[in-house]
Amino acid sequence: MSEKLYTVVEGGSITTPAGFVSGGLHCGLKKTDRNDLAAILCEVPATAAAVYTTNLFQAAPLKVTRESLGNGVLRAVVVNSGNANACTGAQGEADAYEMRAAAARHLGVSEDDVAVASTGVIGELLKMDCVRSGLASLPEKLDGGASGAEEFCQAILTTDLVKKECCVKVNVGGKEVLIAGAAKGSGMIHPNMATMLGFMTTDAAVGQEELLTLLRQATDTTFNMITVDGDTSTNDMLVAMASGLAGNETLGRQHPDWEAFAAAFTHVCRHLAQAIARDGEGANHLIEVVVSGAEDVAAARAIAKTVVGSSLVKSAVFGADANWGRIIAAVGRAGVPVSVERVDISLGEIEVLSQSRPVAFDEEKALAYLQGDTVLITVNLGDGDGSATAWGCDLTYDYVRINAAYRT
Template sequence: MGLTAMNHSFVLLDEGNLTTPKGFQAGGLHCGLKKTERRDLGLLYCEVPAAAAAVYTLNVFQAAPLQVTRDSIAANAGKLQALVVNSGNANACTGEQGAADARAMRKLAADAFGIAETLVGVASTGVIGENLPMEKVERGIAGLPTALAKAENGGDDFCEAIMTTDLVQKSVCVRVETAAGPVHIAGAAKGSGMIHPNMATMLGFITTDAPVTSADLQSLLAEATDASFNMITVDGDTSTNDMVVALASGLAGGGGLHPGHPDWKAFAEGFRHVARHLARAIARDGEGATKLVEVNVTGAVSETAARAIAKTVVGSSLVKSACFGADANWGRIVAAVGRAGQPVNPDTVDVRLGDFLVLKGSRPIPFDDPAATEYLKTADEVRIDVELHMGGARATAWGCDLTYEYVRINAAYRT
């Protein structure tokens, strides 16, 4: 397995995936929810009931699978053993029929794998407002045990099964050394459009073999989400189906990891890296995007202020368009900073585009405009740094440029 050395307390495993942590299997198949032959039904399975944690979209129109997953986690004091996921249909805004279909998916998966119904979570993504074709779903779920057993790379099959308009699979795996031996943390996600802070049209799944409780896992997931998945935006739309679920099998052995444990800091750093990696990958794969945009805000009066300003800048349609058009228009950045609704001294702001200082003390300074334009034109990742000089808080947000292709994709999403 390929290793990438990291200047951290963890090592990135280049060939790792959701099934690298002990106890996990995954797979996927095509059951006919998508018009193409690409996989559209997946399952993540743990050989033992795993400690579970989840965060959900803040959209008031929450899809039926979210409630089913909530109910399952609550019914088992924070345990799940399987997650069945479909793409191609969101099962959102589908009323009582949608709720019944989500519960049926849970029961079908439970029966297929011989586990209790409430040990199964459900997730869906795709078009809103259409009922699931349950005959296809039922046949598909019946085939999942065979798909998992025959999968040569179940992690990749699962990643394909959860994709909608995504262009690339998104996964990551790290190893953390502890006094009791190595533990692994892996993640997979989907997301490309309808992406905005406070979750987005994204699904995320994190597995680990670390021995942690559901309560500690929930706290860590919520914290990591605030600094990763909740700091990305593609188009300002928060979806109905967004969910990130973390499962811990505990099969790495050793004593339980908890916030007071000497190895907790290293474990938490690895966990946060997985979340950040997936969040960045979603932003980079934004519908129609040609480049990732990273906004770093420093010198804010509070972390809340820094996060709000960073998200406002990276979410600005004018800033995103300027990044696409290679226009070093720092005025759009300043305008976004000023409308974020947070404390800003209009006389102390510095702005950099990559390495080009374009504003100092809120005053324009000469810079090499052609070189800055070339940077915006050729960079795969555009970095915008905003220094407020008001305090010690900082935050980073990620997004992408706004292109003609984004409009084309979403103008014809259902067709």
């Protein structure tokens, strides 16, 4: 889609769309004094939809959020970091329900209109005394400006080094519509969601079924195409809320501006997904793998995800080693048919393989390219029209250091 269909709003945040406020604070769930409890509140009932992790062990907040979304409407999302509330049994489930009830009470909304999300260490019970006191103080922290969005973004981080947010505007039937998002994610990231929490807000009026379908489609080409370490979390969740306060005619797939709205919505997802991959635990480089010429889109996605998720490819990028053999090996083990005599591979603009045969290239030029911030790997299979893009990061010594002492 052409970016002319929408415009990026510099400095925009989840509170830029009409009707939303947010905020965060430190309540004691984290060992440091960083924010660890936050909320987004919509002033009107918002059309809402969500997608979740495919991990069979799903954290208690996911059950609660699915229940709240039974009618496709939300007023608020409350989220904590520092504790995943996953694999915590009946007590953990009770705590998630209590968290929803307390948030609803203090925010002045119905329990059924509150989603709950958690992220952090698995297998430890929430410190509910901290959660209770934090939720009581949270409403006064909510703000519709930049400060509220900043405090929210800081509250959802775990091993993340930077906040992740994006906002765009698009014209729908002569009305300016805003779409924004914020996310966290740095480790335990793999396709079929990732260790990530994502929150999207828009002031568009949009049908609930259409919003859910769009959310799923956008997730498939963005969040489901990133990987950091091959692990899928128990807590992944992406929630979208639409206030409808932009005043546009309700969007559906037959609306003449649906294509522009969908492109803008997907741009926000793509930006957040890339930001998560770039901020992978210990990462020095963003890796982008573009596969073309595949038999179909499914084959292209499988190959792109296999290449970007290969520990050997990731290690080669970390070491600035133009070892294309690791790339071709990943292509060959992706589990989809490939014509083994037709593969072309390039690192940026440096061709290293043509028709599955080595190409002489300047090693020093390749070294300099691989030392850059972003590494583009292109793979052309010559088999069809299928194409896909995946994102990941290099594998560094710091990744092992971070995860060797995650609980301590």
